[in-house]
Amino acid sequence: MRTVITGIIASPGIKIGRVYLYRGNNIIIPKYTIGEDQVEDELKRYHAALEKTKNDILDIQEQISKTLSRDMVDIFSSHLMVLEDPIVAEKVMRRIREEKRNAEWIINDISLDLIKGLGSIEDVYLRERIIDISDINKRLVNNLQKTTTESLKDLKEEVIVFATDLTPSDTAMMNKRYVLAFVTDSGGRTSHTAIMARALEIPAIVGTLNGTELVLDGDMVIVDAIHGKVVVDPTPDEIAEYTTYQEDLVQLEAELAKLTHLPSTTIDNEVIHIYGNIEIPEEMEMLRQHGAQGIGLFRSEFLFLDKALPDEERQFQAYKKVLEYFKPMPVTIRTLDVGGDKIYAYNKQSRERNPFLGCRAIRFSLENESLFRTQLRAILRASEYGNAKLMFPMISTIEEIIKARAIVHETMDELRREKVPFNREIPLGMMIEVPSAAINADKLAHYADFFSIGTNDLVQYTIAVDRISEKIAYLYNPLNLAVLRLLKSVVEIANSTGTPISICGEMAGEPKYTMLLLGLGLRNFSMGTAFMYQIKRMVRSVKISECEKLVEDLMDLETTIDIESHLIGYLNKKFPMMVF
Numbered sequence: 022m023r024t025v026i027t028g029i030i031a032s033p034g035i036k037i038g039r040v041y042l043y044r045g046n047n048i049i050i051p052k053y054t055i056g057e058d059q060v061e062d063e064l065k066r067y068h069a070a071l072e073k074t075k076n077d078i079l080d081i082q083e084q085i086s087k088t089l090s091r092d093m094v095d096i097f098s099s100h101l102m103v104l105e106d107p108i109v110a111e112k113v114m115r116r117i118r119e120e121k122r123n124a125e126w127i128i129n130d131i132s133l134d135l136i137k138g139l140g141s142i143e144d145v146y147l148r149e150r151i152i153d154i155s156d157i158n159k160r161l162v163n164n165l166q167k168t169t170t171e172s173l174k175d176l177k178e179e180v181i182v183f184a185t186d187l188t189p190s191d192t193a194m195m196n197k198r199y200v201l202a203f204v205t206d207s208g209g210r211t212s213h214t215a216i217m218a219r220a221l222e223i224p225a226i227v228g229t230l231n232g233t234e235l236v237l238d239g240d241m242v243i244v245d246a247i248h249g250k251v252v253v254d255p256t257p258d259e260i261a262e263y264t265t266y267q268e269d270l271v272q273l274e275a276e277l278a279k280l281t282h283l284p285s286t287t288i289d290n291e292v293i294h295i296y297g298n299i300e301i302p303e304e305m306e307m308l309r310q311h312g313a314q315g316i317g318l319f320r321s322e323f324l325f326l327d328k329a330l331p332d333e334e335r336q337f338q339a340y341k342k343v344l345e346y347f348k349p350m351p352v353t354i355r356t357l358d359v360g361g362d363k364i365y366a367y368n369k370q371s372r373e374r375n376p377f378l379g380c381r382a383i384r385f386s387l388e389n390e391s392l393f394r395t396q397l398r399a400i401l402r403a404s405e406y407g408n409a410k411l412m413f414p415m416i417s418t419i420e421e422i423i424k425a426r427a428i429v430h431e432t433m434d435e436l437r438r439e440k441v442p443f444n445r446e447i448p449l450g451m452m453i454e455v456p457s458a459a460i461n462a463d464k465l466a467h468y469a470d471f472f473s474i475g476t477n478d479l480v481q482y483t484i485a486v487d488r489i490s491e492k493i494a495y496l497y498n499p500l501n502l503a504v505l506r507l508l509k510s511v512v513e514i515a516n517s518t519g520t521p522i523s524i525c526g527e528m529a530g531e532p533k534y535t536m537l538l539l540g541l542g543l544r545n546f547s548m549g550t551a552f553m554y555q556i557k558r559m560v561r562s563v564k565i566s567e568c569e570k571l572v573e574d575l576m577d578l579e580t581t582i583d584i585e586s587h588l589i590g591y592l593n594k595k596f597p598m599m600v601f
Contacts, residue, residue, distance in 0.1 A: 024253040026232045028204065030246050031215035033551045034224030035267045036202040037260060040240040041180035042233060045171045045191060048162050052126045063117055067124040070164040075104050077160060078190075085193050096189055096213045096303065100157055125162050132158035153213060156188030173200060181242055183233050189213040197221055202244040204232050204251055216303055219550070226251060273598060277554030281312040285557050289564045293539070295557060296351070296547040298525060302339060305346050307550050312557065315350030315408070317473065317547020318525040319343060321396065322359055330392065336399035344407025351408045353450070353473065353547075354400050356393070358382045358414040382415035387424055397432045404444035412473060416451040416458050422468045425449075454478040454526075459507045466518040473547070474511060476526025480504050499528050500584045505541075505576060512542040523547055533601045535559045537588065540572030555599060562596070 055063055078097050103109065116127045135154050174194045182203040192214045200223060208214055208227035218225040224246040236253055243252040243263050252259060285293040296317030297308035324331040324339055344352050359381060386393040400411055413425050426449055436443055453459055454475035476499055483504050486496040515522035523545035528534045530548030532555045571591060578584045592601045
């Protein structure tokens, strides 16, 4: 029966093929007690499995190093760090001795505790580290039992893999010749599995919740990782349509790739800058390959995943790495954009009733000055090695940016006294992502060296809609007239005050909104790689005057559905080869 499954695009592309249900991550955990005289043997068994697991991961690193970048190889370094953590090892050995239980049970129990802790965190990026723990757990348990599980490297025919989830090692070892695409129930865009899929250029849709329950082995499916859906048992007409679309897309991508090193300039010679968003340094290389002119949003949250808070040196090295890689292009580093409930090592956790409106982002940093100052020292030190810009998230009041800037300048004074080099002229900017900041943009411009519009939160807060709520998700639409009016107002204020402004939310990276944003006056876009080529092509195919006329027409309409209908109709006529 024809079914449509929706999910999150982890790696773009379109593939048509038959389902292969992968059950490789299913492990059986025996539970039994051991006698006092068996404890030492059990400990030896644990240590042997531990060494075997380390060697397995080293083998994976060696194999993928032949085809993937060093950053992809380094994903497994974090797995080795967990395996070599003396605290974890001591905990396993102590529990085996005290509880007199088998090693598989103890290891799995400790892993479940870690997973439970991460699973209660709202932040998507941090929660996605669960699969890394599961990967390590599965390998250790299999090596304890001396069993082997099915592997995606052993496939002998072209398939589309469906799985509850895939570990980074599952993905790394995929036989790219036969895995056309994959679909998972769990996961998200920032998981190591998703990053690996993008590096391998395997189309992937994740986070379908129950995709594996809606298919059988051998079912024909279309994976549309352009629009985030999977069509199960498609009609012959759909197969024909998508086959043509797939061929057109391959041809279009090949043509668009030729634009990589051409300037992003409109027909009437308006220069547009296209920057990249990165979650972690591993994404740098792909952004450069797609022609990114720097980093418009470098999220720093990835550094706060460990059991211990990252010290200044570790943060410094991470920021320095990205700055050196993109030098002399600009890199905008955003300070921590989470709350204490999302930091694993933060020991003052208290769950808030509404975390989206609670102590997060700049509020959390100002509440925890020591942590904030450590991050600022690291960013300032790294600024010596490239073209760094520093940005504060979720500024909602003028008092917040005044205080944040004051702490930065105090930190600068501290570094001067210590004779530590840094860029004393580093620009200090802020996100415009709450309505109060948009409304007060003229006043905030006195204190911000630049603005960056975060449309994801701005849309959510303006319309008062939880975009992950299935019941009201239909309300979440960037084309709501109130959102467009706010965007227009902020851009006009920025331009009139001479404040550089960019946009880094999801709107920036969707071709559907490119002409609209150009017509509103935006000239700096920051996005992921998925549609970077298409957006550059659109930029090079339009005049600013026609974009401005389009915006005038849209702003005369009242309902979101009318605005969207007019916009899509216009784009389909102008760009018939593209799908909006």
